[in-house]
Amino acid sequence: MYTKDWAAKWALYSPQKVALRELDTDRALTYVELNQAANYLATELTQHHGLRKGDRVMVLAEHSLEYVVLFVAAQKTGLILVPINYRLAVAEIDYLVHNCQPALLIYEEQFQDKVIQLQALAAPTAPPVWPLQTLVDICQRGLDAEPVAFVAAELDEDDAVFILYTSGTTGFPKGALYTHRMLLWNSINTSQSLEITPDDVTINCMPPFHTGGWNVLLTPFLHRGATVGLLKKFQPERLLALLDQEQADIFMGVPTMLKMMMESPAFAAADLGSLRYFIVGGEALPLEVIRAWDRKGIKIRQGFGLTEVGPNLFSLHQDDSMRKIGSIGRSNFYVETKLIDEQGQEVGPDEVGELCLRGPMTTPGYWRDPEATAKAMPDGWFRTGDLLRRDAEGYFFVMDRIKNMYISGGENVYPAEIERFLLTFPGVSEVAVIGVPDERWGEVGKAFIVTKGLDISCEALQAYCAGNLARFKVPKYLELVPELPKNDTGKINKKALKASV
Numbered sequence: 001m002y003t004k005d006w007a008a009k010w011a012l013y014s015p016q017k018v019a020l021r022e023l024d025t026d027r028a029l030t031y032v033e034l035n036q037a038a039n040y041l042a043t044e045l046t047q048h049h050g051l052r053k054g055d056r057v058m059v060l061a062e063h064s065l066e067y068v069v070l071f072v073a074a075q076k077t078g079l080i081l082v083p084i085n086y087r088l089a090v091a092e093i094d095y096l097v098h099n100c101q102p103a104l105l106i107y108e109e110q111f112q113d114k115v116i117q118l119q120a121l122a123a124p125t126a127p128p129v130w131p132l133q134t135l136v137d138i139c140q141r142g143l144d145a146e147p148v149a150f151v152a153a154e155l156d157e158d159d160a161v162f163i164l165y166t167s168g169t170t171g172f173p174k175g176a177l178y179t180h181r182m183l184l185w186n187s188i189n190t191s192q193s194l195e196i197t198p199d200d201v202t203i204n205c206m207p208p209f210h211t212g213g214w215n216v217l218l219t220p221f222l223h224r225g226a227t228v229g230l231l232k233k234f235q236p237e238r239l240l241a242l243l244d245q246e247q248a249d250i251f252m253g254v255p256t257m258l259k260m261m262m263e264s265p266a267f268a269a270a271d272l273g274s275l276r277y278f279i280v281g282g283e284a285l286p287l288e289v290i291r292a293w294d295r296k297g298i299k300i301r302q303g304f305g306l307t308e309v310g311p312n313l314f315s316l317h318q319d320d321s322m323r324k325i326g327s328i329g330r331s332n333f334y335v336e337t338k339l340i341d342e343q344g345q346e347v348g349p350d351e352v353g354e355l356c357l358r359g360p361m362t363t364p365g366y367w368r369d370p371e372a373t374a375k376a377m378p379d380g381w382f383r384t385g386d387l388l389r390r391d392a393e394g395y396f397f398v399m400d401r402i403k404n405m406y407i408s409g410g411e412n413v414y415p416a417e418i419e420r421f422l423l424t425f426p427g428v429s430e431v432a433v434i435g436v437p438d439e440r441w442g443e444v445g446k447a448f449i450v451t452k453g454l455d456i457s458c459e460a461l462q463a464y465c466a467g468n469l470a471r472f473k474v475p476k477y478l479e480l481v482p483e484l485p486k487n488d489t490g491k492i493n494k495k496a497l498k499a500s501v
Contacts, residue, residue, distance in 0.1 A: 011031050011032040019034045040141065040143075052078075055102075057103065057105075063231075083164070093118060103127060106129070107131060160178060174366045177366065186220065194279070200249040201227045201248050212252070212311065216252045216303075239261065258300075259289050300321050310361050313332055334359050339353030349391060350392070356382065413472060418445060419432065430449070436477065445474070446479070
């Protein structure tokens with residue numbers, strides 16, 4: 001048993017250091033203010049509203065100072081935060097309410113209509129609800145009052161601090177348990193790999209319903225006593241200006257963000273001299289984008305992770321960003337890895353296998369879903385469903401998701417490999433490849449391609465593939481499209497593409 005109260009420690013060590021700055025309003029909290037507000041909120045939730053360790057608090061809101069104060073209060077009390085994707089339909093959120101049975105639902109006022117509909121659907125067992133303003137008011141009272149002491153609860157390492165819902169193969173979301181142990185070891189791995197110091201500054205514009213919005217940089221920065229700027233919306237021109245204004249040291253984004261920033265009219269004038277590097281995750285970054293940022297003097301650290309493990313698992317050191325372009329680097333310090341074939345045997349260098357992970361940053365399982373837990377971890381190793389290759393130097397390369405792979409004439413085809421290649425064709429901006437049925441070969445490839453308005457023909461692209469890829473990898477069909485469908489985290493939505501075929 002142990003206590004996890006990071007804010008209390010930093011309130012003692014660096015009380016006047018800015019912990020959080022809300023860049024949309026320019027409001028800020030120092031570490032002593034963050035701790036003071038969280039102590040007051042923890043007291044309010046437990047003593048005045050009867051919430052106890054293990055109770056779920058569901059939140060339907062964008063990032064804000066108060067949302068992070070609520071997280072700190074959860075560290076102190078053992079409450080479990082359940083961040084919800086506010087873009088989901090009411091029926092989808094209703095499923096999550098019934099699944100996790102929250103003791104409290106906090107919502108931002110812009111989502112009030114959804115909450116009214118949810119209450120009607122869930123009656124008479126609907127949870128109590130607070131508008132976000134109630135949370136804001138409580139935190140403000142805590143800052144205005146004399147400091148309140150709060151004795152943090154004793155917590156087990158495997159007590160959950162988050163339930164993070166991910167898409168399920170059955171069609172229903174699964175709630176990944178994110179524990180205090182995971183929080184700590186993810187921060188240790190991150191701090192060692194990225195060399196985070198208390199003097200560092202970052203800007204977080206990832207949504208709070210995704211592990212990236214909490215655990216890529218925000219929680220490791222709070223653990224190290226560093227400074228996080230919160231930005232609700234990604235806007236490339238504004239973000240470029242804010243990175244200079246805030247003198248950010250590190251920034252994390254998904255490939256779509258870095259591509260849009262590179263294409264922004266503000267790109268050329270942005271100085272960005274304070275930045276050590278960018279962290280990129282979610283999917284592979286097109287090589288032309290990596291090169292464009294490299295010419296700007298910004299190194300790219302390609303990373304890789306997932307909600308259930310980490311999420312910071314691999315990182316390509318910035319000094320290797322060009323030499324090992326396309327790699328996710330090596331695994332972080334306390335991450336155990338192995339690649340296995342379909343029979344469960346480890347594969348050798350430069351062979352493709354499913355990535356299996358183990359270590360203290362691994363989830364104990366899914367919320368009230370022992371079947372999914374057993375399937376994901378049949379032998380103590382977490383089966384990721386991702387196909388990777390490790391070269392002779394120990395650098396890893398993502399080939400594809402197992403579910404994306406298709407078999408053409410008996411050969412395994414990895415769409416991500418073809419996508420990376422097509423992105424090297426001048427003028428190609430985005431690519432998605434899927435497998436489609438074929439009478440002769442079983443499956444063949446279909447490529448959806450976005451260009452930069454240049455006059456590029458499908459015939460030219462097919463000839464480019466034919467001269468550089470094995471015949472079975474060359475997409476049989478190519479289609480030029482104005483844009484590719486994206487999900488809420490900016491990743492290409494292949495499920496939507498498959499449904500359109």
